[in-house]
Amino acid sequence: MSIFHSIFGLIGDLTWGFALIPMLVVFGVFITLMTRFVQLEYFTRMFRVLSGKNKPGDPNAISAREALLLSVGGRVGGGNIAGVAVAISLGGPGAVFWMWAIALLGMATSLVECSLAQLYKQRQPDGMFRGGPARSIIHGLGGEYRWLALVYSVCLIASFAFGFNAFQGNTVAGAVQDSMGIDRLWTGLLLAGVSGFIVFGGIHRITKVADVVVPIMAVAYIAMALVVILLNIGEVPGVIVSIVANAFGIEEAVSGGMGAALAQGLQRGLFSNEAGLGSAPNVAATADVRHPISQGITQSFSVFIDTIFICSCTAFVVLLGDVYVPGAEGVDGIALTQQSLVSHLGTWSQYLLSFMLLLFAFSSIIYNYYLGENALSFITKARNALPILRVGVVLVVLLGAIAPGATAVFFFSDPLMGLLAVVNLVALMMLMPIALRLLGDFRKQLNAGVDRPVFDPEAFADLDIDRTAWSNAQGADGD
Template identity: 75%
Template sequence: MGLIYDLFAVIGDLTWGWSLIPLLVIFGVFITALTGFVQFQFFGRMFRVLKGKNQSADPNAISAREALLLSVGGRVGGGNVAGVAVAITLGGPGAVFWMWAIAFVGMATSLVESSLAQLYKRRQPDGMFRGGPARSIIHGLGADYRWLAVLYAICLIGAFGLGFNAFQGNTVAGAIQESFGLPRLWTGIGLAILAGVIVFGGIRRIAKVSDVIVPVMAIGYILLSLIVILFNITELPSLIYQIVANAFGFEEAVGGGMGAALAQGLRRGLFSNEAGLGSAPNVAATADVRHPVSQGITQAFSVFIDTMVVCSCTAFVILLSGVYVPGADIDGVVLTQQSLAYHLGDWSKYALAIMLLLFSFSTIIYNYYLGENALTVITKQRFAIHLLRLVVVVVVFLGATAPGATSVFFFADPLMGILAVVNLIAIMMLLPTCLRILKDFREQLKAGVERPVLDPDAFPDLDIDRTAWVKR
């Protein structure tokens, strides 16, 4: 067991330790430049997904909005509450600026990876779509790279389907116990039952549930934060200055100055918005849309919501409070809870605990779907999916009930590191293809087409599922 632990520790050091974060940043800047700063060009268009007329014509299909909310539910989690607090504690206020910066870069990366997932998606016998980096590798790079797709799928199942679901269960059970005194056992039973009911219902039920709980949790958290900001509106200009000054080393809040702010901001930002990690494209591919790039734009919007909106809310609540002490040794969730209580009173701690429950639950069902989608790349056997569903329910229960259970899933972060490296390799190899469909999207807009449509016949050399792109 010690040898296995050491092996995964080395993998984690080789990926997250020194190489992966610089690669994600450099590739993100490179993609931003090659796509012509696409995240800025289509920023206004991102909000169109919230309009009813952009929904799927098929009432049984996953709409663009449902895919957006499912991905937001996965991206927005404990990292937006606890992770941001840790970044500010260790990196100072300047970490917030670098989180913003990596979010804008990540929006372009997310657009590319999600557009590719849409392009190479496959229609299933039940009419639903499946796609993601694994299928992009198989159909975009060819059968010779199937081994790379299988490696990606195994890492996705291990990291998201199992490891991170245990962590989510542990997080929500701890928060509920701290706020309401409810034993972990009862929280674990409740989470397991709810998760089972939803995941055994398949992607349709997962999407429908996310369509309800994600707006509730996000809007509720944002409203609480806006109240805090409005109460302290006169202090906001000086706070923005403090964030920028600390980010560039003009002021130093913690040891390490600009370096600490940069490292913490980039790391926590990437963990939070997941751009380039290869997870969200699996959800992006489920949407029934007219053109791959339109869902790419939607997923770029998901990154914006996660970091620029939700993470910023947490940062402002903490930095405007009298609780924050740079470099202090304090749990991230506790710091956020204490900061809310400082502004709004002790009742807000309970409100945050409930929101954390929704955050974590939406992430659990999102993580499950990532695992299921990856499993279909490895095997077509239906019993394998049912087995995975059962295992996920058990993992959620164990993660919630046993405080030390998450230590068993030490492999999650290293596997996500491998996952991200494989995804980045695929993105860069398929980037020319993405630039082709992006050009097609832009040309249609220039010609006056309000909602561009992909014509598979315009790309005869690509292995596209023609049945997935019916002309409308």
């Protein structure tokens, strides 16, 4: 076993520990400049998807709104509650500023990777769509890069479907045990049972559940944070000043100063919003939309919701409370968020937080499962493969919940996600000219007075795209 620890430790050092975060930041800046700040250009347009007025032409198709909520449900998880608290503990209040900054860059990165996933999506025999970086590599770069797509797919299954689902089960079971005294086994059985019911229902059941669960959990958590902010409204300006001052080293809250704030903010922000990691495009490709860029804009909004809304909620809950002491060792992670809420609202709030954490984890589990399913569909067409994956995911959720040391057992997750991100970034760099062509087509139609641009596959006849996937683009969803 030690040799495997060494191998995956080396992969982790060569990705997360060496160059991946700088690559994600530099690439985010590069995309932002190349697209002329597209995330700001279409910022107000992002909110149109929330209305739900535009429906796909096919009543059985996945709508842009459903794809958005599924991706938000996946991005939003324990990292938004525990991860932000860890970032503040290790990097000081300034870490929050750098989380905001990396979210702004990540919005452009997500727009590009999700637009490409939409462009190269493939219609399945049941009429649904599948896509993502693996299919973008094959159809965008050519069959000689199939090995790269396979590496990506294997890493996606191992890290998200298995590793991170174990972490989600472990996080929730631990939090429920600490706050309510409920044994890990019962929480694990509940999570595994409900997850099994959903994942065995396929993508339609997954999106329908996300359409209900995600708004409830997001609105409830934001509402609770707004109550905290209103109760401490006089201290909010001082907290914002502290965030900015610590971000640039004007004030030093923890050892390491600006460097610690920058490192923690970038790392936790990237882990939270997943922009550039190649996960969200798998979900983005399922939507039936008029133009690939429209779903890219929608998924850019997902990054905004995850980091600017949800992560900021946790940050203000912690920084407006009296539990967090800058530079002091002690309580951190989920316990810091829980105790901060208790100091603001009373003991009842930790139980509500445990319930919301359960919803956060549940939405992440079904999202992670779908990523694994999509990757598996690329690797093999064997009919018995999918049921095996579904059973495996349910068992992994249960194992993660009942094993206090699950994070040590699934030590391969972070290194493989690092390798996944490297593959995705390489493919994105090579496909960037095509993404810019798509964006140019979208802008051209808007400038010509077309309110909802429509993708014409004949205008991209030189590309290996599935034209049947765009046969109903005129009546599809999305703005």
